Amino acid sequence: MNIEDMLIGLLENNLAWLLLALLVVILILKSVKIVPQSEQHVIERFGRLRAVLGPGINMIVPFIDSVAHKISILERQLPTASQDAITRDNVLVQVDTSVFYRITEPEKTVYRIRNVDSAISTTVAGIVRAEIGKMDLDEVQANRSQLITTIKASVEDAVDSWGIEVTRAEILDVNLDAATRAAMMQQLNAERARRAQVTEAEGSKRAVELAAEAELYASEQTAKARRILADAEAYATQVVATAINENGLEAAQYQIALKQVDALNAMGKGSGTQTIVVPAQALEAFGDAFKLLKGKG
Structure with missing residues (x-):
């Protein structure tokens, strides 16, 4: 056997091994399927559903199984x-x-x-x-x-x-639609107008109520003041009556005499030259008043 025959035989053997290795690699690549996280693969075998592959590394039968559909599972x-x-x-x-x-x-x-x-x-x-x-x-x-x-x-x-x-x-x-929208706007405007009228009427009603309450309050306060004044006058009358009852008529005459003297003094202090005509009965009353005052003094 010459050298050429040996080289040819060696190449033939290596080629067979190379072909076998290539076939193994192809089978591995065909049998391994890597599925992305966002997908699922539908596997068919001879046109029928075989399996559904989830994300990751999956194994199939090469040349028999095939990926028929790649389905995204994203929303x-x-x-x-x-x-x-x-x-x-x-x-x-x-x-x-x-x-x-x-x-x-x-x-x-x-x-x-x-x-x-x-x-x-x-x-x-x-x-x-x-x-x-x-x-x-x-x-x-x-x-x-x-x-x-x-x-x-x-x-x-x-x-x-x-x-x-x-x-x-x-x-x-x-x-x-435009017609329905226009009708709704009219209804809305009418409702707003109605609410405004109701609010205005309620405001007028409240104003009348407040005015009536103010008038009633003023009347109550006036009546209360009159009642207090009447009570004061009654009290003063009671005090005078008590004084007359305790001191007799002389005390009352004494008070009247004081008023008469005060009135005369006021008339005498007037400005300008004045002539005062006093009736005789008044002079007698003043005389009695001076007597009372002198007696009290």
Whole structure:
């Protein structure tokens, strides 16, 4: 055997080993599947569901098993959808909704529904129309949170067989047509005017009540002052009566004499030259008063 034959045989053996090593590497690469944290992979074998691979390193049978679907398990938001609905009191409204969901069972989502976003949007639109049809317009505006909770629960029940979890449902806006909006504005203005009139009437009523209370208070105070004055006069009369009773008529005459003398002094202190004409009876009274004063002195 010459050298050339030896080299050819050696190359053939090495090539066989190289091919075998390459085949092993390919098999390993085909059998190992690394799934990202945000995904799940649906594995099929001969066109049938074989398994669902979770995040991490997974092993499959190469050339027999294949990754048919790569499903993101991140939360998704449907585009904002607008749908018309009629309330129980026959008012046409346009409702803007948005739904958030995530896929929890990819095998159901893949094999039971073709376009999951469109299916959820259609389901939400039907549920929104049905729920708003059970409520009056005022209830829709006032109980929006309750309506959102009801819609979310109904959507969850409807999409449960699709392997989907509805994480949140939102009613972004409730719009009215121009005619209904104008009628509501007129009603609102009328209600404001009514409240203003009621407030003004209550204010006028309160002003009258306060004026009456003030007048009553003034009357009560006047009556109280008169009663005090009458009590004082009665007390003074009682004191005089007591003095007369204890000291006799002389005490009363003494007081009268003092008043007469004081009056005469006041007349005498007047400015200018004055002539005072005093009746004889007054002179006798003054004489008696001087006598009383002299006797008291």
